Amino acid sequence: MGKILIVSDNHGSSEVLFGVKEKETEADLLIHCGDSELTPDDPALKGFAAVKGNCDYFGDFPEELVLDHDGYRILVVHGHHYSVKNDLLKLAYRAEEVGANIVCFGHSHILGVEMIGSTLFINPGSLRLPRGRSEKTYVTLENCKNSVLLHVHDYDRGEMEKLKQKFSFEQ
Template sequence: MQIVIVSDTHSQNEILECLEKKYKDAYAYIHCGDLEDDPRFYPNWLIVKGNNDYYGKFREDFRIRVGSHRIYVTHSHRCSYLYREQNLVRLAKEYGCDIVCYGHTHVSKIKQVEDVLLINPGSARLPRDGKSPSYALLEIDGDKVEAKIIYQEDWDF
């Protein structure tokens, strides 16, 4: 099962439609916050509230089950700057999740911490890590979990 993950589009949301077309059979489309638009315009997307989301009703966070895996999704702006990863791992364990998707930092990252896979797709508009805009693709096949960051130079849309 493929899960498309994007974050921090900051009102430049055309990419969402492009991703839906490219991954039309995806199991889920996740936006980790800072959409800066009304989420009702994106009915196929699971969207959490970012620190810049004021247009419409958003969930602060959510959890979804994909096969035997549970995914926790948050923007992470309420997590400590210095201890963000530790806080995310703690929250994931509290919620019984083994995967966390988060945004806010505009820095793409995939990192295993203890038994929790952390995925930050970076920003699809304004990256802060010196890299190009990006999104993430998560593939789950039974117990096998693979995540990768896809940068703008590799986009074919």
């Protein structure tokens, strides 16, 4: 079963990206939802499928990625082009257009997970500048055959057990 690591908004800190990769060595897909403020060839981003955030001025990151992984189609965007600080409607339309069942985004620095229809929307929060909470968060997903087990991690203190959730997908 596959494991996905999802991060966002480290805003120039390569140290936290190296740290997360050391903590999550079993992840077979690494996703960065933008605002790394690093160049695409920075060693801290090695192995990450990364998109361009509104603060990514260096290098040529894609605006979005559509990834097929372990039976799921994953849409990755930063979120600033989809008004994610207001609602997820525009992003939900885009997810439907590309046939995504998982959507990963950042921008707001606010941890959030929501199932809308049969699509799972994940904002892993921020590794450096969280809003709405003190924890510097990231997310891992474990594929559990027709469902995923979502784990929220505080970079400094480890997994936040109370936030663990299982999400099932219609087949």
